[in-house]
Amino acid sequence: MEQTDYKQERRCCARLGWALVLTAGCALVWQMVLMLLAVSGRLLAGQTMYYLLTLVGYYLLALPLAYRLCRRIPVPPLTNRGMQPRLIGRWFVIGVALMWFGSLLGSALSDLTYRIAGLEPADLLTDMMQELPLAVILLGACVLGPLCEELLFRGLLARRLARYGQKPAALVSALLFGLYHANLSQFFYAFALGLLLAYAYFYTGTLRAPVVLHMLFNCYGSFLAFVLPENSLLPVLYALSWPVLGVAGVILLVWGRRQQVWEHGPCAPSMRVVFGSVGMTLAIIICFVQTAAMLLG
Template structure:
């Protein structure tokens, strides 16, 4: 963005037809991310079978068991394997580094809030429609909601607030963009964002995750500093998993729902009123931040503040085909279709 994230000129136009090596570069990253997903699924299956066998079925109700299902397979097994597969400096482009000013951090954070709001509205609406058509609620959404509202904040901070942003930014920003940006910034941003959104496996998270992924990809390309996108990702996750969920727990959200279901809502409203005021004040603050972010995004697009280096003509013409029509992406899409279908229909 001009005056916000300026062009650093890190993309040099190639002097030959790069579509074949472009397809190879994208395919190489995409099939490895597919393999990462398969390893996660296999490790989670093994974890869910092995621990009850070793420690008894009582582990099913232990909170550490549920969080361990995420931490061990995703971050301690699959990610190290992916890191080794991706390799070191081979085929990487070193993106020129630039600092973000304080004002740019504020703008980026507000844009994140706006993207989250719009994406959640779209995703929740689509998720509701599909759930009505299939007569099944999204298993991922229900599980995540129950986990967030009934969990220890220490686990949430460690897993959702710290580990997830670090690993996801390494995979969907650094691993992808370092190896594809030389073939065009827009396609690298699009692929980074869409793969990140689709990887969540449900519509309620897919849209805002894809939007955030593209914004983070743009920031990484303009600054060359992955820690910037990690910090922004942490801020988003901590706001929701710690801030919002913590206030919901403190306000007695579960108790409020139970009272509403039993018809005793008025009986507890007096006792809960101060907490509800705090809750609605928090939600109002988030709404204001989201509106400000949406306005900033509209202005940025209207005034063409987002600057992208255009790829060469011979790359631009077949860029999408090279990036998305290959066997690596085909494997990834097959996995995603399986994840979405099993999430809403089940097998």
């Protein structure tokens, strides 16, 4: 294991933090531009087009800049074990279990927070999704979103943090992934899924694994609920599938915990290095501010 140069490592982690800040900043500036164009009458777009244009600023503009900012950070090699359908199926069941338990906890705490604050409980994300066409939900939530988020949180963050070990890298990237969702109801399952997606990335050695899993999770958790016909037995079976897969996922997770493979990095893990920089601190503060804004908004 290399002798850790804390000053150099702190600069690397600061760049990763600034990459997150840059991503959030690009999204905010782009959204303000769209709002100004809409108010001035120069952008005559409905909610669907506005949502698609927002995705352009949030992902397609910010990601190349974030990667360019972090281009000098060392990237440790990964062991390429390849994707196996059996593993993808296993991780999918575990992921659905994590989503179910995490969403139950997140929703309960979110409702409690609203009550304490004297506010009316609201699910802004679901309300927005219900007003969008299915094709737009499929493109945004099930294709572009998972692809770009995996490039950012696993391909950029977790991969570079793996120099401190894959387990600390998974933990930190999952924490930032959960915070970046900017609402309490999604934090817990996003954090749990972030751990699973990072493990799938490190274990297989290819970003395709977490991308495919993320797409499957979003399709199962959001898109599928909108396409099932209401006057049929399918919605009931879909609702029952969550606790069934939840129990199965817990069994698989406990059964396979001793077979987990986490590789060590060349540098000693140090949370003081990872979080002891202005970039990372500011990124976390921004996440908390966005969460508070969503709560009060």
